[in-house]
Structure formats: C-alpha cells, structure tokens
Amino acid sequence: MRMARTLPASRQVSYSLKDGDSFLVSDALGDIHGGDVADGLFHDGTRVLSRLRLGLDGTAPTLLSAATAHDKVVFTAHLTNRPLPPIGGSAAAGRGVIHIERSRFLWQGRLHERIVCSNYDRVPVSVPLTLEFAADFRDMFEVRGMERVRRGNYPQVEAAADRVVLRYQGLDGVERRTVLAFSTAPARLEEGMARFELRLDPRASFALYLEAGADAGQPEATRHRRAMAQARRALRARRRSGARLRGSGLLFDAWVERSRTDIALLASDLPSGRYPYAGIPWFSTPFGRDAIITALQTLWLDPGLARGVLAFLAERQAAEDSSFRDSAPGKIMHEARKGEMAALGEVPFGLYYGGVDTTPLFVALAGRYFRRTGDRAFIDQLWPALQRATGWIERSCDADPDGLLAYARGQDSGLSNQGWKDSEDSVFHEDGQLPSGPIALVEVQGYAYEALRAMAALARERGEHAAAQAWEARAGRLRRTVEARFWDEALDFYALARDGDGRMCRVLASNPGHLLYVGLPPPERAQRVIAQLASPRFDNGWGVRTLAADQPRYNPMSYHNGSVWPHDVALCAAGMARYGARRQAARLLGEVFEAATHFDMRLPELFCGFPRSAGEPPIAYPVACTPQAWSAGSVFMLLQACLGLEVDALAGEVAIEHPQLPPGVDRLWVERLDVGGARLDLVFERIGERVVAARAGGAESVRVSVRL
Structure with a gap:
C-alpha cells in the first residue's frame, strides 16, 4: 500500500515577503522547492525563481528558528549542520558546530539574500555549501493548477564566474529572465547548482551575498545594507x-x-x-x-x-x-x-x-x-x-x-x-x-x-x-x-x-x-x-x-x-x-x-467554520x-x-x-486623527460597566459629541 507523503516540519509553515509587484514564498529553512508547490519568487504574475535550496554537502541543514522581522521586511532563518565530512584524514566535524544565518528581503523587483556561516568548533572545518536553483517562469495560473497546451522556449542557461542567467521566451513575445549573482564566485557553477568550498577556522565566519532580478547586480555588503534600509524606510512610511x-x-x-x-x-x-x-x-x-x-x-x-x-x-x-x-x-x-x-x-x-x-x-x-x-x-x-x-x-x-x-x-x-x-x-x-x-x-x-x-x-x-x-x-x-x-x-x-x-x-x-x-x-x-x-x-x-x-x-x-x-x-x-x-x-x-x-x-x-470547542x-x-x-x-x-x-x-x-471596548482592553487612545486638516486625540476608558470617551488633545476647532 502506498503511504501518503508527510512534509517535514520546516515545509509545513511558509513565510512570505512582498514589495511592489514582487513577492516571495519559502519554507522555514528559506528554501524554495517549486514544482506543484505554491512557493517561489514571483514578479508580475510569473514565477521567476522556482527553486533555491541551500545544502551542506548535499544535505539540508537543521532548522533552529525562522521568523520575519517585526516590520515584515526581512526574513531570517537560523540553521545548523548535521555532521560534516572530514578535512583530509581528520575526523568529521560534529553536528551543531556550524551556524548559518540566512536572511533576505525584496526591494525594487530584486531578491537580496545574505548567508553567513560561522564555525563554533575548536578546530578548522570544511563547509561544502551548495545552492540549487531553477526558474520555470510559470504563470501564476499554471502554479494554481491550470494546464496549458503550449509553452514558450527556454534558451540555454548562460553562466559566468559569479553569475548565471536563466531565460524564458514567452508565447507573448516577451523574454523573461532571472540573473542570479553571487558576491563570491562559486568553486563550481553548473546548470542548476552553485557549489562553494569554504574552510573556516575556529570562530571564523564567511558571508555570501546573492541577488536575483531581471538584470545583473553586484551583490556585496554595503549594497545589501543600503537596499535593506531603503526597503524598511518605504514600508515604515506606509505604516x-x-x-x-x-x-x-x-x-x-x-x-x-x-x-x-x-x-x-x-x-x-x-x-x-x-x-x-x-x-x-x-x-x-x-x-x-x-x-x-x-x-x-x-x-x-x-x-x-x-x-x-x-x-x-x-x-x-x-x-x-x-x-x-x-x-x-x-x-x-x-x-x-x-x-x-x-x-x-x-x-x-x-x-x-x-x-x-x-x-x-x-x-x-x-x-x-x-x-x-x-x-x-x-x-x-x-x-x-x-x-x-x-x-x-x-x-x-x-x-x-x-x-x-x-x-x-x-x-x-x-x-x-x-x-x-x-x-x-x-x-x-x-x-x-x-x-x-x-x-x-x-x-x-x-x-x-x-x-x-x-x-x-x-x-x-x-x-x-x-x-x-x-x-x-x-x-x-x-x-x-x-x-x-x-x-x-x-x-x-x-x-x-x-x-x-x-x-x-x-x-x-x-x-x-x-x-x-x-x-x-x-x-x-x-x-x-x-x-x-x-x-x-x-x-x-x-x-x-x-x-x-x-x-x-x-x-x-x-x-x-x-x-x-x-x-x-x-x-x-x-x-x-x-x-x-x-x-x-x-x-x-x-x-x-x-x-x-x-x-x-x-x-x-x-x-x-467548525463550532468552537473548549x-x-x-x-x-x-x-x-x-x-x-x-x-x-x-x-x-x-x-x-x-x-x-x-x-x-x-x-x-x-x-x-454608546462606545464599547474590546475584552481585555480598559483604555484606548486614538491619536493624530485627521478631521478636515485638523489633528485630534481621543481616549476611551472603561469605568465599571461603562465606557466613557473624551478629547485627549489636539485641535479645539473640531467638535466632539459623545452619547453614553
């Protein structure tokens, strides 16, 4: 009998980011799996990155925690290693000695990601870091399950020392492309995978920056920080x-x-x-x-x-x-x-x-x-x-x-x-x-x-x-x-x-x-x-x-x-x-x-809509x-x-x-309420069984009428 496949815990919860006409959905590890899964990097209704999986010697790391920052701009996953292969003839590195911090955000149609590997072992370790990638350029309606009779063409992947270009020539005559660029050239870059051979001394760290967008970028630390600050400022202004x-x-x-x-x-x-x-x-x-x-x-x-x-x-x-x-x-x-x-x-x-x-x-x-x-x-x-x-x-x-x-x-x-x-x-x-x-x-x-x-x-x-x-x-x-x-x-x-x-x-x-x-x-x-x-x-x-x-x-x-x-x-x-x-x-x-x-x-x-149960x-x-x-x-x-x-x-x-307050809230302030260009502050307070309301500051020109 064929058993139903159960997804690992890291894939049962998804994390999303959005900026403008771009959004990204990944699992808790920060991985994108693609296929029939509704994850990926999307832009203008097209999945422009359908796989982005991080591995250590071909094995997925272990999840420590994952969260999107309070402002919902930056996603961060904290990961650690399973046992790593030995350097030369020495013993293999143990489990949980490499910490990986994987953080990312979207800004102006681009994915910006930073991967920091830190060695907490007492000896040097070899870290064979791999990134699998793909772009299927599927329309959102295809991702949702609609089948198409025909699709466009995928020109040959172009790879350089520190970047790879993935293309799709659509039936609508539009060429869609994704350029995946790295701050450090991989030891090996082939179709679908970049491999980095890291050697970390005790307490040493290595940071890899990558970007994915329609055109070439030059990922590095200063550029990453600047773009992150701009993304946060833009969302803060809307908030x-x-x-x-x-x-x-x-x-x-x-x-x-x-x-x-x-x-x-x-x-x-x-x-x-x-x-x-x-x-x-x-x-x-x-x-x-x-x-x-x-x-x-x-x-x-x-x-x-x-x-x-x-x-x-x-x-x-x-x-x-x-x-x-x-x-x-x-x-x-x-x-x-x-x-x-x-x-x-x-x-x-x-x-x-x-x-x-x-x-x-x-x-x-x-x-x-x-x-x-x-x-x-x-x-x-x-x-x-x-x-x-x-x-x-x-x-x-x-x-x-x-x-x-x-x-x-x-x-x-x-x-x-x-x-x-x-x-x-x-x-x-x-x-x-x-x-x-x-x-x-x-x-x-x-x-x-x-x-x-x-x-x-x-x-x-x-x-x-x-x-x-x-x-x-x-x-x-x-x-x-x-x-x-x-x-x-x-x-x-x-x-x-x-x-x-x-x-x-x-x-x-x-x-x-x-x-x-x-x-x-x-x-x-x-x-x-x-x-x-x-x-x-x-x-x-x-x-x-x-x-x-x-x-x-x-x-x-x-x-x-x-x-x-x-x-x-x-x-x-x-x-x-x-x-x-x-x-x-x-x-x-x-x-x-x-x-x-x-x-x-x-x-x-x-x-x-099931009935609530205690x-x-x-x-x-x-x-x-x-x-x-x-x-x-x-x-x-x-x-x-x-x-x-x-x-x-x-x-x-x-x-x-006749104001009411929510359960558990005994006082509520409404501040900077604009009334025809004038600003007003109000306060609502529970006193016994009643809720009262009053002006708490602001323009006296605005009338406040209260019926209790």
Whole structure:
C-alpha cells in the first residue's frame, strides 16, 4: 500500500515577503522547492525563481528558528549542520558546530539574500555549501493548477564566474529572465547548482551575498545594507500614514500593529497613490472589491488609502462591451493581472470586470470618502467616473424585470458567480440546486442602494438638485423592491438571491449582514437579522459563518459555504452596530480577536467554520492567503463599530455613540486623527460597566459629541 507523503516540519509553515509587484514564498529553512508547490519568487504574475535550496554537502541543514522581522521586511532563518565530512584524514566535524544565518528581503523587483556561516568548533572545518536553483517562469495560473497546451522556449542557461542567467521566451513575445549573482564566485557553477568550498577556522565566519532580478547586480555588503534600509524606510512610511491606535492590552495592541503592518506590506506605491493588493500568494495583484473593502475598513483612520484606491480604479474604468472580459461602459474592474496567460488572452483576467458589486462599492466608497475628508477637489476630479459608474448601475437595473442589479457571465472562461462569494456553488436554492442566471444577490442591492444615495448627497453638494432628487427616488424604489422581494417571513430573514427565473434562493447566508452595513432594512427587520446572525447556527464562537449550519451545501471546510471570513464578520458587526447592537458587535470583535491569537496575530483570508470547542484553536483552511488585506483590515472596522465613532469633516465633528471596548482592553487612545486638516486625540476608558470617551488633545476647532 502506498503511504501518503508527510512534509517535514520546516515545509509545513511558509513565510512570505512582498514589495511592489514582487513577492516571495519559502519554507522555514528559506528554501524554495517549486514544482506543484505554491512557493517561489514571483514578479508580475510569473514565477521567476522556482527553486533555491541551500545544502551542506548535499544535505539540508537543521532548522533552529525562522521568523520575519517585526516590520515584515526581512526574513531570517537560523540553521545548523548535521555532521560534516572530514578535512583530509581528520575526523568529521560534529553536528551543531556550524551556524548559518540566512536572511533576505525584496526591494525594487530584486531578491537580496545574505548567508553567513560561522564555525563554533575548536578546530578548522570544511563547509561544502551548495545552492540549487531553477526558474520555470510559470504563470501564476499554471502554479494554481491550470494546464496549458503550449509553452514558450527556454534558451540555454548562460553562466559566468559569479553569475548565471536563466531565460524564458514567452508565447507573448516577451523574454523573461532571472540573473542570479553571487558576491563570491562559486568553486563550481553548473546548470542548476552553485557549489562553494569554504574552510573556516575556529570562530571564523564567511558571508555570501546573492541577488536575483531581471538584470545583473553586484551583490556585496554595503549594497545589501543600503537596499535593506531603503526597503524598511518605504514600508515604515506606509505604516505611519493615518491615525495611530494605542491600547492597554498587549495582545490586542500586537494584533492592531500586525494588521497595520500587513496592510502596509500589501500596499504598493503606484502613480495614482497607495493601493492594497489582495493577498499572498494567489492574489498579490490589484483587485477592485478587496481594495475597496480594505479602504472602507481603514477609512476612519487613514483616508489616504481610499483616495489611492478610487484614483486607480477610475483610471481603469471600462469603456467598451466585452463578453470575454465581462466589461461594459462604466464598470469598475474586478482584477488586473500581468502574466503571460493574461497577455495572450488564455484567461480573461488581464483586466477583468466580472464583479457585479465592485461598481456600486466604488461609488459608495467615494461618498464615504467625501464625508470623511470634505475633499471636494478630488471628488470633482472623480465626478465623470462616478457618473459613468452610476449610469452602468441604472442601465443594468432598468434591464432587469424587477429593477435589480444582477449578473450573468459573458463566457465560460469568466467567473460563474460574481459577488464576493464567487465560487461556483456559493449561490443555490433551498434544495441545494444551483440557480440559472441572471442572479441578483441580496447584498449587491444594498451596495447599489448606498451608491445611489451617495450620488444624491454628492450631487446636492455640487448644487445639482434635480439629479440628487432623481437618485434619491431611485434608491427609495430599490429599497422597497428589496423589502418586497427578498424578505421571507418564514425564514425570518432575507433570501440570499433571486435567480433568472424569478425564484428566490431561500437560504440563510451571511449576505444580509451587509444590508445592515448600508442601513437598508427597517429597524424591526434589522433586529431579526441580528438575532439570527448572533445565533449558534451562524456564530460558531470564532465569528459569523458564511452559511448557517443547518442549510443545504453547508460544509465548514468549504471556501464559502460555512467557513468564517474575517472581513465578512467585520461588515456584519458594523451593520449590527449601525442598528444599535453595539454589544453584539463587541462580542464578535472579542471572538475574532481570540481567533487571531491562534494565528500568530495574522488573520488568514478565511478559516473553517467548525463550532468552537473548549481548549481547541480555530481550524485553519489549508490554502488560505496569508496575509490578506481585507482580513488585516477587519480589526479596524470591528473596532470602529465598537467605539461608535464617526468622522464628519464637512461638519468638523467627531461623533461617538454608546462606545464599547474590546475584552481585555480598559483604555484606548486614538491619536493624530485627521478631521478636515485638523489633528485630534481621543481616549476611551472603561469605568465599571461603562465606557466613557473624551478629547485627549489636539485641535479645539473640531467638535466632539459623545452619547453614553
């Protein structure tokens, strides 16, 4: 009988780095194995280094420890040797006498690595150091499992004394290459391996610097230190943007700082501003929906991120109809990819618009950004794009028999489901059958409702009162339609969707929690939704499941049908708080916080929805992206929901209503909160059963209103 292969412990945990359009995933030893494993050095959607394995006399060293630095810029592994071969006729060097420190970072499309070998034996030792390398230049979609009929060509490897050049001539006519350069020429350099013969005296050390990039580098100590300092400064600048949170709970503070750092890590400095890429490894590229929700989560603290997201998406707004790309004039993009398969049209995701919710979310974000900042000049610049986006929403609703915003993919290569739950089986009927299209999701109607109201508010600010009235009236009609078509008295809940035959998908899913976020339901129905979401069929003790446990297709190990997504929990909690259920929101914050403690304070994209058991951690979803932008941003939306804090720059006011603090945090400071250009400090403190809030410093021109 053939036994299943178990990976060694060093390969069961991966470590990631990112800078701009490059990211790297390795195991705890710092090794890249390639093949069907989703590790490697990637640039512009292509794996440009698929193997980088360090050996001592052909044997992997022993792991002592591995970690990414606090700022998430530098990865370091500490390793030691197994027994080494003898020098001449002397005895072999013993185990654990050679220490290897392997550290690396990414900067401006290049991998910079340093390997330091130190001898702690009392006699000289020979250290036969080897580095195996390869570059398969596979597109990210190939790494994810897609098969291609044809691939390009691999010209002959070029090797010089201290470098090797690996090339791939793509079918798209683009030559991709990786130059691997060493600070010390190897004793032997051949295809796939560099071998260094080191002889170390007692207490002596040897440092090897290497770089991997599209062009030749000259790796050495000074260059390495300079690039590291630049990489750290760039990430530190992104981390410092916006207001600062500081609390009295060490673990909670660690979660906040880790989340803030992950958003800074995933954000790329683009000409249009900062833009958070979705997640590593599968989604380290611009996504529309993910970036908008991340910007909404952090808007109260750092509106600059929202500005960068809005500007980037406006520049890539669709101008033509394409069934292959699911585009139509006015739509906002779903994702953008730069790899060979996207360039050739083998996949539609070079610039793809198959997200029904991204366009209304774009408009909704613009409305919230304006209220948060009062930035009229930017909204004026954005106004034509907002009009085109709203025009697409209106045309789409006009074409629907119920006046709803629905989707149906143009070609089989596109996404079959185009809401945030975009797996093929995430929308279904009460008997488990998949619906026919076009499909109108309940939460998407909520996003469209907020988009129309946002346009009405912006139009009033611009003096366009007739347009404002028209959009407000349209939002009201949509709201009435949602109440009439989606509310199901027997379910005591809103239906998940309406299919192309007009049938309702009578399923209990978390999607109506997003209706609460935009404030569409009337108060009485909102309370019934909150009660359902807070019940054990949804709340598993670590957050809100995407699907109630007693529903057809429920599977706690699935991607969307019973798992827990932190960003989804945050939106539901923010919706609860909007209707006054702030204690329920605080409970969800506590549950997600406790889950974070089991994930090294870095919430993954999702985790399994099994019920919480005493003494047991949440169960990981095996291929979840980590870090993931909207998971990292969840803590900030959850915290805002608990604090009851809203910033209105137009009114020059910060309003705080019935604040709550997370469990274990008795005092929280919000420092350098920007309100229309003025800076404000706030403090929240638990006193007995109550939480009080007050101004702690800053501009007196900003009004602070508190309702306890």
